[in-house]
Amino acid sequence: xxxxxxxxxxxxxxxxxxxxxxxxxxxxxxxxxxxxxxxxxxxxxxxxxxxxxxxxxxxxxxxxxxxxxxxxxxxxxxxxxxxxxxxxxxxxxxxxxxxxxxxxxxxxxxxxxxxxxxxxxxxxxxxxxxxxxxxxxxxxxxxxxxxxxxxxxxxxxxxxxxxxxxxxxxxxxxxxxxxxxxxxxxxxxxxxxxxxxxxxxxxxxxxxxxxxxxxxxxxxxxxxxxxxxxxxxxxxxxxxxxxxxxxxxxxxxxxxxxxxxxxxxxxxxxxxxxxxxxxxxxxxxxxxxxxxxxxxxxxxxxxxxxxxxxxxxxxxxxxxxxxxxxxxxxxxxxxxxxxxxxxxxxxxxxxxxxxxxxxxxxxxxxxxxxxxxxxxxxxxxxxxxxxxxxxxxxxxxxxxxxxxxxxxxxxxxxxxxxxxxxxxxxxxxxxxxxxx
Amino acid sequence: xxxxxxxxxxxxxxxxxxxxxxxxxxxxxxxxxxxxxxxxxxxxxxxxxxxxxxxxxxxxxxxxxxxxxxxxxxxxxxxxxxxxxxxxxxxxxxxxxxxxxxxxxxxxxxxxxxxxxxxxxxxxxxxxxxxxxxxxxxxxxxxxxxxxxxxxxxxxxxxxxxxxxxxxxxxxxxxxxxxxxxxxxxxxxxxxxxxxxxxxxxxxxxxxxxxxxxxxxxxxxxxxxxxxxxxxxxxxxxxxxxxxxxxxxxxxxxxxxxxxxxxxxxxxxxxxxxxxxxxxxxxxxxxxxxxxxxxxxxxxxxxxxxxxxxxxxxxxxxxxxxxxxxxxxxxxxxxxxxxxxxxxxxxxxxxxxxxxxxxxxxxxxxxxxxxxxxxxxxxxxxxxxxxxxxxxxxxxxxxxxxxxxxxxxxxxxxxxxxxxxxxxxxxxxxxxxxxx
Numbered sequence: 001x002x003x004x005x006x007x008x009x010x011x012x013x014x015x016x017x018x019x020x021x022x023x024x025x026x027x028x029x030x031x032x033x034x035x036x037x038x039x040x041x042x043x044x045x046x047x048x049x050x051x052x053x054x055x056x057x058x059x060x061x062x063x064x065x066x067x068x069x070x071x072x073x074x075x076x077x078x079x080x081x082x083x084x085x086x087x088x089x090x091x092x093x094x095x096x097x098x099x100x101x102x103x104x105x106x107x108x109x110x111x112x113x114x115x116x117x118x119x120x121x122x123x124x125x126x127x128x129x130x131x132x133x134x135x136x137x138x139x140x141x142x143x144x145x146x147x148x149x150x151x152x153x154x155x156x157x158x159x160x161x162x163x164x165x166x167x168x169x170x171x172x173x174x175x176x177x178x179x180x181x182x183x184x185x186x187x188x189x190x191x192x193x194x195x196x197x198x199x200x201x202x203x204x205x206x207x208x209x210x211x212x213x214x215x216x217x218x219x220x221x222x223x224x225x226x227x228x229x230x231x232x233x234x235x236x237x238x239x240x241x242x243x244x245x246x247x248x249x250x251x252x253x254x255x256x257x258x259x260x261x262x263x264x265x266x267x268x269x270x271x272x273x274x275x276x277x278x279x280x281x282x283x284x285x286x287x288x289x290x291x292x293x294x295x296x297x298x299x300x301x302x303x304x305x306x307x308x309x310x311x312x313x314x315x316x317x318x319x320x321x322x323x324x325x326x327x328x329x330x331x332x333x334x335x336x337x338x339x340x341x342x343x344x345x346x347x348x349x350x351x352x353x354x355x356x357x358x359x360x361x362x363x364x365x366x367x368x369x370x371x372x373x374x375x376x377x378x379x380x381x382x383x384x385x386x387x388x389x390x391x392x393x394x395x396x397x398x399x400x401x402x403x404x405x406x407x408x409x410x411x412x413x414x415x416x417x418x419x420x421x422x423x424x425x426x427x428x429x430x431x432x433x434x435x436x
Numbered sequence: 437x438x439x440x441x442x443x444x445x446x447x448x449x450x451x452x453x454x455x456x457x458x459x460x461x462x463x464x465x466x467x468x469x470x471x472x473x474x475x476x477x478x479x480x481x482x483x484x485x486x487x488x489x490x491x492x493x494x495x496x497x498x499x500x501x502x503x504x505x506x507x508x509x510x511x512x513x514x515x516x517x518x519x520x521x522x523x524x525x526x527x528x529x530x531x532x533x534x535x536x537x538x539x540x541x542x543x544x545x546x547x548x549x550x551x552x553x554x555x556x557x558x559x560x561x562x563x564x565x566x567x568x569x570x571x572x573x574x575x576x577x578x579x580x581x582x583x584x585x586x587x588x589x590x591x592x593x594x595x596x597x598x599x600x601x602x603x604x605x606x607x608x609x610x611x612x613x614x615x616x617x618x619x620x621x622x623x624x625x626x627x628x629x630x631x632x633x634x635x636x637x638x639x640x641x642x643x644x645x646x647x648x649x650x651x652x653x654x655x656x657x658x659x660x661x662x663x664x665x666x667x668x669x670x671x672x673x674x675x676x677x678x679x680x681x682x683x684x685x686x687x688x689x690x691x692x693x694x695x696x697x698x699x700x701x702x703x704x705x706x707x708x709x710x711x712x713x714x715x716x717x718x719x720x721x722x723x724x725x726x727x728x729x730x731x732x733x734x735x736x737x738x739x740x741x742x743x744x745x746x747x748x749x750x751x752x753x754x755x756x757x758x759x760x761x762x763x764x765x766x767x768x769x770x771x772x773x774x775x776x777x778x779x780x781x782x783x784x785x786x787x788x789x790x791x792x793x794x795x796x797x798x799x800x801x802x803x804x805x806x807x808x809x810x811x812x813x814x815x816x817x818x819x820x821x822x823x824x825x826x827x828x829x830x831x832x833x834x835x836x837x838x839x840x841x842x843x844x845x846x847x848x849x850x851x852x853x854x855x856x857x858x859x860x861x862x863x864x865x866x867x868x869x870x871x872x
Contacts, residue, residue, distance in 0.1 A: 008608035011482060035472035040607035043479035046447060171476035172444035 003027065003037045010044040018057040025061035029160040035167060042164070042173040050178035052223065058178075059224050062186035065160030069107060069136065069192035074144050078105045079283040081275055082188050083199035084180075084217070085117035086206050087355040088242035088380075091199065092120045092150070093256040094272040095279065097309035100147030101299045102276075104283040107143055107191045108150050109157060113364055113372075116205070116355025118252065121152050126249040126329055126374035130318035146311040158186045169368075175207065177217045185224045195231035195282035197275055198222070202431065203240035205351025211236065211431060222435035231282040234434040237271060238427055241349045241384050244268035248363045248377020248398065250329040257323055260306040267383075267429055273297060274430055330375035332398035336405065338412045343390045346382050347419040354378060354395075357411040360404045361397070376400060378412070385426050388418060439463065439473045446480040454493040461497035465596040471603060478600070478609040486614035491656065492663050494614075498622035501596030505543060505572065505628035510580050514541045515719040517711055518624050519635035520616075520653070521553035522642050523791040524678035524816075527635065528556045528586070529692040530708040531715065533745035536583030537735045538712075540719045543579055543627045544586050545593060549800055549808075552641070552791025554683065557588050562685035562766055562810035566754035582747040594622045605804075611643065613653045621660045631667035631718035633711055634658070638867065639676035641787025647672065647867060658871035667718040670870040673707060674863055677785045677820050680704035684799045684813020684834065686765040693759055696742040703819075703865055709733060710866055766811035768834035772841065774848045779826045782818050783855040790814060790831075793847040796840045797833070809836060814848070821862050824854060 001023045009016065016024075024041060027033040050058060071078055081095055096106040110132075113119035121132045132152045134142065142149040153162060161183050168174045188196055198221055201207070202214035218234035225232030244265045246255040258264035259272055273296050280292030299305045310320040322328040358364050362373035379396040382388050395412050399405055437459045445452065452460075460477060463469040486494065507514055517531055532542040546568075549555035557568045568588045570578065578585040589598060597619050604610045624632055634657055637643070638650035654670035661668030680701045682691040694700035695708055709732050716728030735741045746756040758764040794800050798809035815832040818824050831848050835841055 004606060004608050007479075011479065011608055034606075035470070036475035036603060037607055039472035039476040040479040040609065043443075043447065043476040044483070047480070047483050167472060170440060170470075171473055172440050172447055173476065 003033045003041070007037060007041045007044060010041060010048055013048045015051060016054050016057070021054060021057040022061050025058065025065060025160050029065045029163055038164070038167055039171045042168055042171060042179070045179065046173045046176045055178050055182060055220065056224055056227050058182040059185045059189075060228070062158050062160040062164070062182055063189050066158050066190060067136070067156040068190050069140075071105065071107060071140065071143065071192045074105050074140070076104055077195065077283040077285070078107055078191070078193045079195045079197070079279045080106055080108055080188060080191055080193045081197045081199060081279060082184055084201050084207055086201045086239040086243060087116065087118070087351050087358075088244045088247040088252065089118065089201065089239070090123060090244065090252040090256055091268070091272050091275055093123065093253065093309070094259050094268075095276050096148040096150065097260060097312065098272070098276045098296050098299050098305040099279050099283070100312070101304040101308040102280055102285055102295055104147070104279070104285055105143055106148040107139070107193065108148065109153055109187060109191055110150060111153065112368075114368065115366070116352045116359065116364065118247070118249070118355070118364070120150065122372055122374070123249045123252050124150055126253055127313060127318045127322060128328060130313060131316050134316065142312065142315045146308060146315055148308065148312050150312065150316065153187060157190045161186050177213070177220055180217060181220045181224055185221055189225070189228060189230065193230065195279070196225055197278045197282060198232065198234035199275060200234050200236050201239035202236055203238055203351065204349065205242065205355065206239035215432065215434065218434040226435070233278055233282060233436050235274065235278065235430055236432040236434065238429050238431060239351060240427065241351050242354055242378075242380050243271065245380050246377060247354060247358050247380070249372070249374040250331065251377035251379065251398065253329060254326050257306070260300060260309060262300050270429055332375040332377065332400050334399055334402075336397045336399065336409070337393035338395040338397060338409055340388045340390055340392050340394050340416070340418065341413065342418045344388065344418040344420050345422045346384050346386050346388060346416060347423055348384060348417040350415040353411045353415040357408040360408045360411065361399050362401065373400060385423050387422070439469045439477070443473060443477045443480060446477060446484055449484045451487060452490050452493070457490060457493040458497050461494065461501060461596050465501045465599055474600070474603055475607045478604055478607060478615070481615065482609045482612045488659065491614050491618060492660055494618040495621045495625070495660050496664070498594050498596040498600070498618055499625050502594050502626060503572070503592040504626050505576075507541065507543060507576065507579065507628045510541050510576070512540055513631065513719040513721070514543055514627070514629045515631045515633070515715045516542055516544055516624060516627055516629050517633045517635060517715060518620055520637050520643055522637045522675035522679060523552065523554070523787050524680045524683040524688065525554065525637070525675070526559060526680065526688040526692055527704070527708050527711055529559060529689065529745070530695050530704075531712050532584040532586065533696060533748065534708070534712045534732050534735050534741040535715050535719070536748070537740040537744040538716055538721055538731055540583070540715070540721055541579055542584040543575070543629065544584065545589055545623060545627055546586060547589065548804075550804065551802070552788045552795065552800065554685070554688065554791070554800070556586065558808055558810070559685045559688050560586055562689055563749060563754045563758060564764060566749060567752050570752065578748065578751045582744060582751055584744065584748050586748065586752065589623060593626045597622050613649070613656055616653060617656045617660055621657055625661070625664060625666065629666065631715070632661055633714045633718060634668065634670035635711060636670050636672050637675035638672055639674055639787065640785065641678065641791065642675035651868065651870065654870040662871070669714055669718060669872055671710065671714065671866055672868040672870065674865050674867060675787060676863065677787050678790055678814075678816050679707065681816050682813060683790060683794050683816070685808070685810040686767065687813035687815065687834065689765060690762050693742070696736060696745060698736050706865055768811040768813065768836050770835055770838075772833045772835065772845070773829035774831040774833060774845055776824045776826055776828050776830050776852070776854065777849070778854045780824065780854040780856050781858045782820050782822050782824060782852060783859055784820060784853040786851040789847045789851040793844040796844045796847065797835050798837065812836060821859050823858070
């Protein structure tokens, strides 16, 4: 078998066998197939696509390029959630403690933020001392002791995905639902989980702007997971405006503590409960999703979920006193209100631009090497459908350096559409459920 | 400007500006853009295509990546011919001496054979001592002294093409008419010529199997050349069977000497005269193509063309005594007749397979690094439309090693289609003329 012939086959819209996909994936991971051949193949795949069977082969080849976590010494079901990312999307830090408090195990291997989206690891690193770089053995110990663990991708987990993703990033072959699906599912299935709930975002702040694309990706991921014997459900959820009131690392951690304390914004509470409910149901902790929702609510009300989070933070080296003293987290030195220039009703937001504004202030990355300012953040005062008066604050910017403040401010102002009449209906937060 | 954005643009069927093409071509040639980004871009180009203006930009960027030969100290017009390649396609060695004998200059920079096609340089190297690796200064001196010179691509000539071609070969992005056109035209225009005659092959022994594809490539090359101020014409010529009676290096050189001596097979004579006629006309040596044909015939008849070839051979270090003593050329030790297994009329040949059979015997390359046996060859006894009797020889194989003889033999047998009735019409050798 020769890589050049397989490139030609995909270029000419041919279908790869499992052996061919294995040859390419393992050859590339071992360094026997050079970057340039993989790059040509990825572009051919991007344009010509992968069918269901090729996709399953690629996902498995990437999954088995590394270690699949052995959690057999931890009793009970292991479940996880994956989100395709957005602005203010912070549910992982809420869900994992709830589910662990409910008796299941959540071995969460997460990523960092890139572009306009935040990443779970970056948020956690705003907690003083919190270590996301555990070895797999340390990770297993944390999971055993508190039922949840939150780490980054290690060298053992899906090395093929790590290498291929870096190449896709440099060759404009990222945004393809087949490649996205294989990348996500290979990493998640390497966690050794029994069930997975997918939060597929849709709207102006998501990678997938239109619902049809989000549904296609969701269906593909659900099918791929089920084909491999896992319970998988995907929720298509709204990302036409930020989730919750806060974006930015410290600010989001604080908002998560609020929800775990029974407070916090309604949309974030709703989505967290819904995702928890599905995790409990798929993890066979409850007989129905409704029961799962009730269980999640009770674990918040009793304080068990928050206590579980504090336990995990301590086990991973973090200082959990910030729960009582938020000033222990990095805080921005200055703030500025962005005022509305018109009176009316918020009819839409270009939500991605909020993420870019945050990155502009130092709270995000353009390139992987960039460092992050955990303190900067955006506080959103209005939601779509809300009435706003001219001169009323839309957003409060929390910033450290004024250097790019004007740029961020104008991105934010331009992101709001304000109309004269209230929108006739509000789009539901949870649009569809795929695979139930 | 960033390569990753330009890859994305072409991936999404966008149109590149001249500056963007320059950025990619010169950046890649200088080593600033890595192989993997160029590979992804080439695959996007292969699938999405290049429009006329992008193609002109790419051709110029590749042309000016190196030196354009300065032949100003040699008086008169400089003309050349380029063929897209086939089996037994040996006209360069006939045309160049004819045109030089007619008073024009032919600065011919040629390639080597790859796959099923032969290359001019390999044929020349079957002449003892002949040196195709002249410096550009030595090349200019040879051109000055005898009006023709025959060398390989030097490091100074279109280095971008050299680097891009090697990458295309490894990434299955060769067979694209835009990329083929840019590659051919950048090299040919670097010869500093005034006019170019293109011999675009069509049929079972050509890269382009169907006439429409050949015409499209021809039109593209003619337009690209004219846009850059050159006189260019393309002849679409038949490659459904070998040109002449001989394939293989020494054998083809001998056949060329026959044509230059006023003998040789009719098809090879016809095509050589026709290409010469167009070269004389475009080089403004004659007022019409018909006059050009008459001039070429007279230069053969007078012996001037052959004498000019011998002069060039001596200037490039070769021993021209093989003209009287063909046994000075490498000769195969053995021969074998491939016999017809049926009586009837030759209705078609799978001509590419003859080239592959020759390569199998050692007379061609699969990879660039392979060495070549100049002595092996195929001698064709029958042409399409000819009557053949069962047991009559179709081809004589001249070989040195019996190792792959059976394989070559069965390729040859399988390449002939023999029918019961004579084909109603013979396809003309010269199908169309583009750009006249």
